[in-house]
Amino acid sequence: MGDLARLLKESWSLVEEHQDKVAGYFYARIFLSHPDLRDLFPVHMDVQRSRLLNAIITAVQTLEDPEKFDDYLRALGRDHRKFHVEPEHYEVVGGALIEAMRQFAGEHWGIEYDQAWADAYAVIASKMLAGAEADTNPPYWYAEVTSHERRANDIAVFTVTPMQPLEFRAGQYLSVECPRFQPRLWRTYSPANAPRRDNTLEFHVRAVGAGWVSSALVRRLEVGDMIRLAAPMGSMNLDRRSTRDAVFVAGGTGLAPIKSLLEELTRYNRTRWVHVFFGARTRDDLYDLAELNRLAARYPWLSVVTACSDDPTFPGEQGNISDVVARYGPWNEHDFFVSGSGPMVKATMRTLAELQVPSVRIKYDSFS
Structure with a gap:
C-alpha cells in the first residue's frame, strides 16, 4: 500500500491547484458520455460539483489507515444509495476521474499514475458497493x-418524525433533502438529540447566504411538509468507557451535535464533569441558551460558558470561543468535542494543540 499511496499523492499534487477545473471536466465527461446520469444530480451543481471528487480524494488519503x-x-457507499447509484455507474465515474486528472496534470503524468488510480479506484468502488449491498435500510x-x-x-429549530424507524448515534449527522423546494439537493445536518423512543429528530439550521437548502429549511419549511433523510454518518460519538471529564466547544x-451528546450523557453520567463552551457572533445567535441553562440547573455535573465575538454589550465572555477556552483549564486530561464552522474548528484545534491536549482525545465536526 506504501508505493500506491506515494504514487497517488504524487499525481494528485500535479492537479491539486486545478481541482475546480478537474471537477468541472469530471462531471462534463460523465454527462457527455452518459446523459441519462444527469437526472441523478441536482439542477444547481455549485456545491455538488466538487463533492464526489472530494469524497474520492478523501478516501485515497486514508489508504494508509486500513480500518x-x-x-x-462503506459508509460512503451506504450514503450514495440516496442518489440511486447502481453498480455500473462506478465504472463510468472511475473512467471520468482518471481522464479528468490526466487532462490537467500536464506532461508529468505517466502511465504509472494511470495504473495507480485505476487500482485505487477499484478498491474504493468494491468497498463502497459492499457497504451499499450490506445495508438493509431504505x-x-x-x-x-x-x-x-x-x-x-x-x-x-424544527422537529421531524420519520415514517420508519431510523437508527443513529448521538453526535452523528445525516443528509437532508427538501424535495418540495430543492429536489436532489442534499446537505448534512446533525440531529440535536440522542435517539428517542418516539423516533423524533430535532435539527438546528442557519440559512447561509444564498444556500439553496438551508434557506428553504429556515424560511419556507412548514409543519406538515415532508423531507427526506439519508443514512447517518460520522464518528463524533461518546466513549462510555472513558472516565475523563469532557469539554464541548460549539460555535x-x-x-446541535453537542446537545445530542449532552442528551446521551444525561441518561447515564454520574461521575464526569462536563464543560460546555458556546460561542456566537452576537447574543441573538446564542439561540438555544435558555435550554442549555435549564440543563445546567438540572445536572450539577454540567457547566456552561458563553461568549460573543462581536457584541460589546454582551455580559458574558468576549472574543472567539477558541480564545475563551484557552482562558480556562488546564485541559490536557480532558476529552474534547468540537463542532462549528470550518474556521472555528481550525482555530479551536490550534488552541488545543498549544494547550498540549493530545489529538487522540479530540473529536470534531466541521461544516461550512
Whole structure:
C-alpha cells in the first residue's frame, strides 16, 4: 500500500491547484458520455460539483489507515444509495476521474499514475458497493415536520418524525433533502438529540447566504411538509468507557451535535464533569441558551460558558470561543468535542494543540 499511496499523492499534487477545473471536466465527461446520469444530480451543481471528487480524494488519503479507509468507504457507499447509484455507474465515474486528472496534470503524468488510480479506484468502488449491498435500510427515510420555530432571523429549530424507524448515534449527522423546494439537493445536518423512543429528530439550521437548502429549511419549511433523510454518518460519538471529564466547544448551530451528546450523557453520567463552551457572533445567535441553562440547573455535573465575538454589550465572555477556552483549564486530561464552522474548528484545534491536549482525545465536526 506504501508505493500506491506515494504514487497517488504524487499525481494528485500535479492537479491539486486545478481541482475546480478537474471537477468541472469530471462531471462534463460523465454527462457527455452518459446523459441519462444527469437526472441523478441536482439542477444547481455549485456545491455538488466538487463533492464526489472530494469524497474520492478523501478516501485515497486514508489508504494508509486500513480500518479508517474501510469504514469511510462503506459508509460512503451506504450514503450514495440516496442518489440511486447502481453498480455500473462506478465504472463510468472511475473512467471520468482518471481522464479528468490526466487532462490537467500536464506532461508529468505517466502511465504509472494511470495504473495507480485505476487500482485505487477499484478498491474504493468494491468497498463502497459492499457497504451499499450490506445495508438493509431504505436508501432514505421520509420524515414529517411536526414543529418549526424561528429562533433568529436566519436560524430555525424544527422537529421531524420519520415514517420508519431510523437508527443513529448521538453526535452523528445525516443528509437532508427538501424535495418540495430543492429536489436532489442534499446537505448534512446533525440531529440535536440522542435517539428517542418516539423516533423524533430535532435539527438546528442557519440559512447561509444564498444556500439553496438551508434557506428553504429556515424560511419556507412548514409543519406538515415532508423531507427526506439519508443514512447517518460520522464518528463524533461518546466513549462510555472513558472516565475523563469532557469539554464541548460549539460555535453557532454547531451546538446541535453537542446537545445530542449532552442528551446521551444525561441518561447515564454520574461521575464526569462536563464543560460546555458556546460561542456566537452576537447574543441573538446564542439561540438555544435558555435550554442549555435549564440543563445546567438540572445536572450539577454540567457547566456552561458563553461568549460573543462581536457584541460589546454582551455580559458574558468576549472574543472567539477558541480564545475563551484557552482562558480556562488546564485541559490536557480532558476529552474534547468540537463542532462549528470550518474556521472555528481550525482555530479551536490550534488552541488545543498549544494547550498540549493530545489529538487522540479530540473529536470534531466541521461544516461550512
